[in-house]
Amino acid sequence: MKRAVSISIGSSKRNKAVEVTLLGEKISIERIGTDGDMEAAALKYKELDGTVDAFGVGGADLGAIVDGKWYTLHSVTPMVRYVKKTPLVDGGGLKNTLENKAPAFLDKTISEYINSHGRKVLVTLGVDRWGLSSAFADAGYETIFGDLMFGLDIPIALHKLSQLKVVAALLMPIAGRLPFEWIYPTGEKQEKRTPKWGKYYAWATVIAGDCHYIKRFMPDDLTGKVIVTNTTTPEDVEQFRKAGVKYLVTTTPVLEGRSFGTNMMEAALVAVSGKERPLTWPELTELLDKLGFGPQLQELN
Numbered sequence: 001m002k003r004a005v006s007i008s009i010g011s012s013k014r015n016k017a018v019e020v021t022l023l024g025e026k027i028s029i030e031r032i033g034t035d036g037d038m039e040a041a042a043l044k045y046k047e048l049d050g051t052v053d054a055f056g057v058g059g060a061d062l063g064a065i066v067d068g069k070w071y072t073l074h075s076v077t078p079m080v081r082y083v084k085k086t087p088l089v090d091g092g093g094l095k096n097t098l099e100n101k102a103p104a105f106l107d108k109t110i111s112e113y114i115n116s117h118g119r120k121v122l123v124t125l126g127v128d129r130w131g132l133s134s135a136f137a138d139a140g141y142e143t144i145f146g147d148l149m150f151g152l153d154i155p156i157a158l159h160k161l162s163q164l165k166v167v168a169a170l171l172m173p174i175a176g177r178l179p180f181e182w183i184y185p186t187g188e189k190q191e192k193r194t195p196k197w198g199k200y201y202a203w204a205t206v207i208a209g210d211c212h213y214i215k216r217f218m219p220d221d222l223t224g225k226v227i228v229t230n231t232t233t234p235e236d237v238e239q240f241r242k243a244g245v246k247y248l249v250t251t252t253p254v255l256e257g258r259s260f261g262t263n264m265m266e267a268a269l270v271a272v273s274g275k276e277r278p279l280t281w282p283e284l285t286e287l288l289d290k291l292g293f294g295p296q297l298q299e300l301n
Helices: 036-047 099-117 125-139 148-152 160-177 187-191 198-203 211-217 233-241 264-275 281-290
Strands: 002-009 016-022 025-033 056-060 063-066 071-074 120-123 143-145 206-208 226-229 245-250 294-301
Touching: 002 036, 002 264, 016 148, 016 264, 025 056, 025 099, 025 264, 036 148, 056 143, 056 264, 063 125, 063 160, 071 160, 099 245, 099 294, 120 125, 120 198, 125 143, 125 160, 125 206, 143 281, 148 160, 148 211, 148 294, 211 233
Parallel strands: 002 025, 002 056, 120 143, 120 206, 206 226, 226 245
Antiparallel strands: 016 025, 063 071, 245 294
16 A cells, blocks of 8 residues: 655644545555644654655645746755655645646636626735636636735735735745744644734635635634635634635545645655656646546535
8 A cells, every 4th residue: 555644844633544545546645743843743754754655745835836936945944854765745736736726616616606706816825826826817816915914914915926926036035044933823823813804805705725824814704705725624614614604615635524735635646656756747737637636615604
């Protein structure tokens, strides 16, 4: 049996292991959280290196791709310093091959609902999800990118991809050297919610992006909203339901009641491919087509 492991600096409360069959091959998919401790994660990578088929980097990114340009998150690099043998991915490949299908999926499944409420999307962090951001823009949505607000607590909304590119070019070289916990909730911080930026949540029909960022600042009332995200636990789904969310779209498959992160699912695809290396975007696209993977829709209210 193949084995793919995501080692995450996120909360251990979100740990999960399942066995699935992909393309006729049994594969164990496991998520291990270290509650914000990067060194504990580094040691876990060291322990398992060479004994599993693929690693996912969970709760963090090695960097971000914005319009084809790579920006390294230097504060995360030490976490994977012991990995020498096992292929390692952070989900960037799926963010640019699977997630960008979401707007077309919305049009295919709930276009009447979207159009009647307005084609308006709030992407919590566009730099982290360029594929998703550009796909919404290409699909004719009015866009707000919350990078400055959600990432740096600067009360400025970005409305265009061109603005997002400029912000990435100016700030990513700096943000990439900040301690990671300054720009992304880790460990127990992932469980805390401080409502903020409410007028932008209220403006949007669709709220898209990383689940932790969406939950971190979301208001109590999200009646009628459409959430596009991944890595949802049953508790996340219930929280969205109680807030009044109408539809939840997960960009990765729901397995045993939860959807895993892009890093976990990309690691699973690397493992099942047998190539013993990260897959190119065309290779990922081919595998996704074979598996029939795509966004999934749940009506919550």
